[in-house]
Amino acid sequence: MITVSHVNKSFGDHQAVSDLNFTIEPGEVLGLIGQNGAGKTTTFRMILNFIDADSGEITWDGHPITQEQKQKIGFLPEERGLYQKESIESQVLYLAQLHGMNKEDAKAELTDWMNKLQVVGKKSDLVQTLSKGNAQKIQMILALIFKPKFIILDEPFSGLDPVNASIFMDVIKELKKQGAMIIFSSHNMDNVTEISDKLVMLKQGHTVLQGPLQEIRESFGRTRLFVEAPDFTAADFLDMEGVTKVEARGAGYLLYLTEEAAGHAIFDKVTANGYIPAFSQQPPTLGEIFRTEVATHA
Template identity: 40%
Template sequence: MPQAGLEIDNVSKRYGDVVALSDMTFEVRPGELFGFVGSNGAGKTTTMRIALGVLAADSGEVRWAGEPITLSTRRRFGYMPEERGLYPKMKVLDQLVYLARLHGLSVNEAHRSAEDWIARLGLKARREDEVQKLSLGNQQRVQLAAALIHDPSVLVLDEPFSGLDPVAVDVMSQVLKEKTAAGIPVVFSSHQLDLVQRLCDRVGIVDKGRMVACGTVDELRAGAPADLIVHAPQAPPGWAAGIPGVSVVSEEDGRTVLRAGDDVDDQAVLKAALATGPVHEFSRRRPALTELFRNVVTEEGVR
């Protein structure tokens, strides 16, 4: 299959009076790692299930390589659900071979692929264990192996880092980077926004079934107000309250975080800080994705 992108085009879904998705639109480009973030119930899982054909959309379309998804092309997708989609009493190796066979691999291909992923994901010592006897983290590794077992052309992963220890997070991160380096579009949802910020090429923020912000982390941060970090140990509380265009976010132990617009003169703020005594730190910082997400969702909620 040629390298191709995944398109979610104006997809809507209702459950009675509840709007699960409203004109959801975004694209995951070939070789792109796309982070899909939102609060619980925002519509992330519904979007993924529609992309996989598990749910039917009320309107809109999902396309891969510019064409509507069919049963044949859907077999080329790798899906990792948030809830465990494994047979608890089945052994790890047997389960992966079985799932690979369902995707059309021969017996030999299925065994080879299963053994490769078992080794790669650190499961060799547990290959003959029943899934229900594994820790939640190891179950998550098996779930990832199940999504990768058939060498998919698209990866859709719902909370893949949930329950993983730091070593497993590093392994999974490396696997996802390798897949995107091979031209595969990868979309994953996560509440671990530090990971999303570190790994993803672009991020989509979802709220109440709508895409409310989408772009690279730098693009999203560039549109947000910057904070000024001032460490002035001798500054009295409220020293910055009268500076035009500046609001105090926090003050603690001489360290003040100020919210300042782009038109605020940094030097005027520095001059005010120096008037209180020595300044040990003075820097401008754009908000991290965690704070940006909180701000975007809060702003949407009050509209």
């Protein structure tokens, strides 16, 4: 288990991280979110001991992270750093051997990973010939090829198209099943929602939301209601008690409610004549919560 306990970090008069606390268990994914400058990358750098915390503790199974354990940490930095004039194979094999792999195993793993991530190109290709997306896949391979037990991914989906982002998400889900501890940052709240078990949201270094993802969403109440009811118009829904806003969504409408309980009366009205195609009452999306919290703690 990774434990971050009462960690603080300042740069001059700027408090980058303030009293940060969280844990990551094996087989668990923690999403670390916040605006630019919120303290996410600083947190990753303290975990990796690239910079020292001013106070607090960062431990692995209750002990400070050793050099041997650092060899078991996979890190994908936000600032991608590949040697442009080196081949894919030469730099991947070099880093894999630094992490204790033998050359032949690393060669076999590289082939498997290139297939898994659908890299377009050959192992002998120079990095400078790769597209941005394929170069990012090679960076991901560098972070994962040696089977790390703890994985830190700083904006892993940045710049990826939806298909390649989905490939990355599938890989993260598989690593979770294998028992890896994973922490990642992303500005895409849909990606965070899909793969995170727990969430920490930072605002100017301070924790403003923390806990299991679904519990956080539920704490805001089920105030979003999607309805497909052919006999009802947007105006009909706006006239209903507890509805503050109506948006057309495909064949139905998304209703914004003042409180969760308003959904009961709406359900009775729209089903009075029997079956309707859809009625789904949900908490606000993580994106909505993120925007609300940023504004609230401004």
